[in-house]
Amino acid sequence: MTILETTSPRSERRASTRQIWLLTVLLSLLLLSALSLRFGLRPISWDNIWESFVAYDATRADHLVIQGMRLPRLLAAWLAGAALAASGALIQSLTRNPLADPGLLGINGGASLGVILCIFLLGISDPASFVWVAMGGGLASTVLVFFLGGAGRGTPLRLILAGAALSALFLALGRSLLLISQRSLDVYRFWVLGGLDGIEMPTLAALLPFFALGAAFAAVSSFNLNAMMLGEDTARSLGLRVGLARGLAVCAIVCLCGATVSMAGPIAFVGLIVPHMARHFSGADMRWCLLFSAFLGAGLMILADLIGRLPVFGGNMQAGVMAALLGGPALVWLIRRNGSTAL
Amino acid sequence: MSWSLRLPFLSLSFSARAVAVGSCLLLLVTVGSVLALRLGSYPFTETSWLSVLLGAGSEIERMILMDHRLPRILTALGAGACFGLSGAMFQTMMRNPLASPDVIGFNAGASCGALIAIILTGGNVLLGALIGALLTAILVVSLAWKEGLPPQRLVLIGLGIGFALAALSDLLLSRTDARTAADMAEWLIGTLNARDWQDVWLVWSGLLLLAPALFWIHFPLARLGLSDDLTSSLGLRLSPLRLGLTGLGILLAALAVCTAGPLPFVAFAAGPIARALVPNGKPALLGAAVIGALLVLAADTASRMVPSIQLPAGVFTALIGGPVMIWLLMVQFRKGKL
Numbered sequence: 203m204t205i206l207e208t209t210s211p212r213s214e215r216r217a218s219t220r221q222i223w224l225l226t227v228l229l230s231l232l233l234l235s236a237l238s239l240r241f242g243l244r245p246i247s248w249d250n251i252w253e254s255f256v257a258y259d260a261t262r263a264d265h266l267v268i269q270g271m272r273l274p275r276l277l278a279a280w281l282a283g284a285a286l287a288a289s290g291a292l293i294q295s296l297t298r299n300p301l302a303d304p305g306l307l308g309i310n311g312g313a314s315l316g317v318i319l320c321i322f323l324l325g326i327s328d329p330a331s332f333v334w335v336a337m338g339g340g341l342a343s344t345v346l347v348f349f350l351g352g353a354g355r356g357t358p359l360r361l362i363l364a365g366a367a368l369s370a371l372f373l374a375l376g377r378s379l380l381l382i383s384q385r386s387l388d389v390y391r392f393w394v395l396g397g398l399d400g401i402e403m404p405t406l407a408a409l410l411p412f413f414a415l416g417a418a419f420a421a422v423s424s425f426n427l428n429a430m431m432l433g434e435d436t437a438r439s440l441g442l443r444v445g446l447a448r449g450l451a452v453c454a455i456v457c458l459c460g461a462t463v464s465m466a467g468p469i470a471f472v473g474l475i476v477p478h479m480a481r482h483f484s485g486a487d488m489r490w491c492l493l494f495s496a497f498l499g500a501g502l503m504i505l506a507d508l509i510g511r512l513p514v515f516g517g518n519m520q521a522g523v524m525a526a527l528l529g530g531p532a533l534v535w536l537i538r539r540n541g542s543t544a545l
Numbered sequence: 546m547s548w549s550l551r552l553p554f555l556s557l558s559f560s561a562r563a564v565a566v567g568s569c570l571l572l573l574v575t576v577g578s579v580l581a582l583r584l585g586s587y588p589f590t591e592t593s594w595l596s597v598l599l600g601a602g603s604e605i606e607r608m609i610l611m612d613h614r615l616p617r618i619l620t621a622l623g624a625g626a627c628f629g630l631s632g633a634m635f636q637t638m639m640r641n642p643l644a645s646p647d648v649i650g651f652n653a654g655a656s657c658g659a660l661i662a663i664i665l666t667g668g669n670v671l672l673g674a675l676i677g678a679l680l681t682a683i684l685v686v687s688l689a690w691k692e693g694l695p696p697q698r699l700v701l702i703g704l705g706i707g708f709a710l711a712a713l714s715d716l717l718l719s720r721t722d723a724r725t726a727a728d729m730a731e732w733l734i735g736t737l738n739a740r741d742w743q744d745v746w747l748v749w750s751g752l753l754l755l756a757p758a759l760f761w762i763h764f765p766l767a768r769l770g771l772s773d774d775l776t777s778s779l780g781l782r783l784s785p786l787r788l789g790l791t792g793l794g795i796l797l798a799a800l801a802v803c804t805a806g807p808l809p810f811v812a813f814a815a816g817p818i819a820r821a822l823v824p825n826g827k828p829a830l831l832g833a834a835v836i837g838a839l840l841v842l843a844a845d846t847a848s849r850m851v852p853s854i855q856l857p858a859g860v861f862t863a864l865i866g867g868p869v870m871i872w873l874l875m876v877q878f879r880k881g882k883l
Contacts, residue, residue, distance in 0.1 A: 301643035301700060350871065362642055363817055363874055370810045371867030377734075378860045471708050478701055523712045530709025534688055534702050 220490060223483045227497045234504045238276050239268060242511050270402075278401040279503040279521065281413055282466045283476075285458035287499025288420055290473030291480065291491050295427045296451050297358040303474035304459045306365040307452065310468035311372030312343025313460070314390075318376045321386040333405060336464035337412075343372055344456045348449075398466055398507055398521050409461045416457030423451040424488040431486065469522035472499050475529050482536050502529055563823045563832075570822075570835045574622070577839060581618050581846040582610065612741070620740040621845045621858075622838040623748035624805035625815075629837020630759065631797035632812030633819065633830055638769050638790050639696040645813040646798040649700055650707020654681025655802035657710045660717050663725060671747070671803050678799035681706060686791060693784035694791065735806030735859035737845045744804045751800040758793055759830065766790065767827050810863040811840050814870050821873040840866050 239251050246264045254265040289304040297306070305311070316339020317332050326332075347368050351361035380387045426447035429437040434444055462469070480494035506524035547560040582598075583589045587609050589597065597606045598615075632645040646652055658677015659670045666673075685706050689699040765781050769790075777783055798812070819832030844861035 299641060299643060300697065301641060301648060301704070350874070359642060360874070364871070366643065366813065367867050367870040367874065370813075370863040371871070374810075374860055374863035374867065378856065378864060381856050381860060471712075475705065475708065520715070523715045526708040526712035527716065530705040530707075530712070533705035537698060537701055537705075538688060 220484065224490075224493065224497070227483070227494065227501065231497055231501045231504070234501055234508065235276055235280070238279070238504050238508045239272050241508065242267075242272065274401050274403050274406055275398050275507065276504065277406055278398045278465060279507045280500045281406070281409075282398070282462045282469065283472055283499035283501070283503030283525075284496035285413060285416065285462045285499075286469060286473040287476035287480070287495040287502075288492050289416075289455040289458045290475075290499075291477035291488070291495040292420060292423060292427070292451050292455050293473075294477050295431065295488055295491075296448060297362050299358065299362060300478065301474070302362065303470070304455055305369060305468065305470065305473070306347075306362065307455055307459075308343035308347040308365055308369040308372060309340040309456065309459045310463055310470075311369035311376070312346075313337070313340040313463040314468060315339055315343070315372045315376040318379050318386055318390055321390060322379050322383055333409070333464045337460050340460040340463055341456060343368065344452065344460075348452055398503075401465060405465065409465055412457045412461035416454050416461065419450055419454030419457060420492060423447065423454050424492050427451065427488045431488070466521075469525070471522060471526040471529060472502060475526075475533050476502060478533060479529075479536055560823070560825060563825065566822045567832070567835070570832070570839065574835060574839055574842070577842050577846070578618050578622070581621075581842060581849075582614050584846065585609075585614065585849055616742050616745045617737050617740045617845065618842065619745045620748055620804050621737050621841045623745065623752055624737075624801040624808070625811060625838035625841030626752060626834040627748065627797040627801035627837070628805075628808065628811040628841065629815030629819070629833040629835070630830055631794040631801070632814075632837070633816035633833035634762075634766065634790055634794045634797075635812075636816045637766055638787060638794075639700055640770060641696075641700065642817060643813075644696075644700055645816075646794060647807060647809060647812055648707075649703030650685065650705075650710065651678055651681060651703070651795055651798045652802055652807040653707040653710040653714070654678050655799055656807050657681075657714045657717075659806075660714050664717065664721065671744075674803040675799055678795065678802060681710065682791075682795040682799075686788070694787040696787070699787075699791065734857045735802075735808035735862075736848075736857035737805055737841075738857075740804070748800050748804045751796070755793060755796060758789075762786075762790060762793060763830050766830070805841065806857075806859065808841060808844070808859045808862050810866050811837050814866040815840065818866075818870055818873055821877055824877075 240246060240248065244264075244267060246268060250262075250264040251268055253259075254262075254268040258269060259265050286304060290302075293302045293304050293306060294300055296302075313336035316335045319339075320326050320332065320335040326335075347361070347365045350368065351364040380390055426437075426442060429440050429442050430444065430447060432440075437444055437447075459473070476499040477491065477495050480491050480498050483498075484490035484494040502525050503521055506528055507521040509528070510521050510524040547558050548564075549556060549558040579594070583591075583594050587606075589606075589610070593602065593606075594610065596602060597610050600607075602610075628646075635644050635646055635649070636642055638644075655674040655678035658680070659674040661677070662669045662673020685699065685703045686694065688706070689695070689702040691698065765786055768776055768779055768781060769786070771779075773783060801808075801812075815833040815837040816829070818836050819829040822836075823829055823832055840862055841858065843865050845858040847861045847865065848856045848858045
C-alpha cells in the first residue's frame with residue numbers, strides 16, 4: 203500500500219506542493235508570532251516592539267511587558283505546541299493507532315501525580331520547584347509504562363493497554379488526593395490551569411536542553427519509523443533494530459513532553475489532533491509529518507493563546523482549551539475536504 | 546470443552562470457561578450488591594436488610610434501603626452495563642482498543658448538554674444530557690458519512706467534535722458563578738449521589754428495550770474484527786451494520802451518562818478485561834456488560850465508604866479498574882498472548 207502511494211501521480215504532485223505548504227505554514231507562523239507580541243490587554247505599537255529588542259530600556263513599561271512577559275510566553279507557546287504535536291506524530295506512528303496521544307505513555311498522569319504528591323507530602327507550594335518534580339514524575343511513569351508495555355518487544359496493543367491503564371490510574375490517584383486535601387487543591391489548581399502564564403526566561407532556558415535533545419531523538423526516529431511503517435519484519439530485514447528504534451522514539455517523546463508538561467501543565471488536545479492535520483499536508487512520510495506537526499502545533503498554540511487573551515474571554519483563557527475549541531472544527535473541516543489519511 | 550444449544554431458529558455454543566467465568570461474575574455482582582446494600586453510614590446486620598427489604602423494619606430503615614441505597618445500586622449496575630456494552634461495541638467495530646465512547650466524544654456531548662441545561666433551566670439535567678448526546682451523535686455521524694461509515698473517519702471526526710465540546714464545557718464552567726460551577730463539575734466527573742427510582746426506570750427500561758437488538762447484532766459484530774473485504778464477502782452489508790452499531794452504542798452511552806454522569810475508564814476497560822477473562826476472540830458483549838456493572842458498583846460503594854466527605858464515584862472507577870486491568874495484562878503477557 204505504501205509503495206503504491208509513493209508511485210501514484212497524486213503523491214508526486216504532493217511532493218512538489220509540500221515545500222510550498224511548508225513555506226506558507228512557516229510564514230503564517232512568523233506573522234502570528236508578531237501579532238502575539240503586538241496584541242494583548244495592552245496593545246503595543248510596532249515601533250515599541252522593535253525598540254524593546256534593539257534598545258531595551260528597563261524603565262519603560264512597554265519594553266518590560268514585551269521582554270518580560272510576552273516574549274517568554276510566545277517562546278513557551280512555540281516550544282509547547284511544537285513538542286506536543288511532534289511527539290503526538292511519533293506515538294501515533296509508534297503504536298500504529300490514530301487515537302494515541304503522548305499522554306498515553308503516562309507522562310501527563312505521572313507529572314500531575316508527582317506535583318500533587320510533592321504538595322501533599324512535602325508541603326511545597328512554590329511553582330518553580332514543580333518543574334523538576336513534574337519532569338521526574340513523568341519520566342518515572344513512562345519508564346513503568348514502557349517496561350509493562352513490553353520494553354519495545356511487545357505488540358503495539360500491549361503498549362496501548364498498559365499505557366492507558368497506568369495513566370488513568372495515576373490521574374485517578376492524583377484526583378483522589380486532591381479531593382482529600384483542600385490545601386493541595388488550592389496549589390495544584392493553579393499549576394494545572396497555569397498554561398502559559400507566568401513562564402519566565404530562566405525556566406525556559408533550563409528546559410531548553412530537553413527540547414533540543416528531544417528534537418534530535420525525534421529527527422533520528424523519523425527515519426526509523428519510516429522503515430517501521432512497512433511492517434516490523436520488513437524493517438528488521440532492512441537492518442533496523444526494532445526494539446532500539448522504539449526505545450529511541452519513546453526517549454524523544456519523554457524529553458519533549460516531559461519538558462512541556464513541567465513548563466505548561468498537561469495540555470490534552472494538541473498532541474492528538476495536530477498530527478492528523480499535518481498528515482493532510484505531508485502525506486505518509488514521517489520526516490515531513492514531524493516538520494509539519496511541529497510548525498502547525500506551534501501555530502495553533504500561538505493562535506489559541508492570542509485569542510484566549512482577548513477581553514471576550516476575560517483576558518485569560520487557557521491556551522489548551524482554546525486550542526481544542528479552534529482545532530476541533532478545523533480537523534472536521536480538513537477530513538471532510540480531503541478524506542482521512544490512514545496511518 | 547464446549548456445549549451447544551440448538552433450537553430450530555437459533556444455535557449457540559458455550560465454552561466451559563465462558564460459563565464458569567460468567568457464573569463467577571454473576572455471583573460477584575450479587576454478593577457485591579448485597580454488601581453495597583448493607584454497608585454505609587447506617588449499617589445493616591446480616592439478616593436485617595432482608596427483612597427490611599421484605600417490608601419489616603422501621604420507617605427510617607425502609608427509607609434508607611428502598612429510597613436511597615436500592616435505586617443507587619440498581620442505577621450503578623444498569624449504567625455500568627451500558628458503559629461496558631457500548632465500549633466493547635465501539636472497540637470491536639473500530640478495531641481499535643482506544644475507541645471507547647469517552648474517547649471519541651459522545652460522553653463530552655452528553656456532559657455539555659447537561660451543563661447547558663443547568664445554565665438555561667437550572668434543572669432538567671437528565672433531558673439535557675440525553676439531548677446533548679443524541680445531537681452530538683447525529684452531528685458526528687452525518688459529518689462522517691461518506692458512502693458508508695468508514696471507522697477511521699468516524700473516530701477522527703468524533704475526536705474533533707468531542708474535544709471542541711469538552712473545551713466548550715470548560716469555557717461554560719469558567720463563565721459561571723462558584724455555586725453553579727460546583728453543581729456542574731459533578732457532571733464532568735460522574736457521580737451516583739442521590740439517584741431515585743426515575744433513574745432506575747430510565748436505564749433499565751432502556752437496556753431491556755435495546756436487549757433484542759443487542760443480541761441480534763452481536764452475531765455480525767463478531768465478524769467485524771476481520772478486514773472490510775472479508776466481512777463483505779461473508780455477506781454482511783457493512784454500512785447499515787455500522788450505522789446500526791453506532792446508533793446502538795450511542796444510545797447506550799447516552800443512557801449511562803444521563804444516569805451516572807461521564808464516569809471515566811469504565812467503557813474503555815470493560816471490554817479488554819472481559820476478553821482477557823474469556824480469550825476466545827469474540828467481542829464478549831455480555832462479559833463487558835457484567836464487568837462494567839461490577840466496576841461502577843464497586844466504585845460507587847467505595848465512594849460511599851470514605852468517611853466524612855462525599856467523593857464522586859468517577860474518582861474510583863480508574864482507581865479500581867486500573868489495577869485489575871494491569872494485573873490481567875501482566876498475566877496475559879506472561880503467557881505470551883500479547
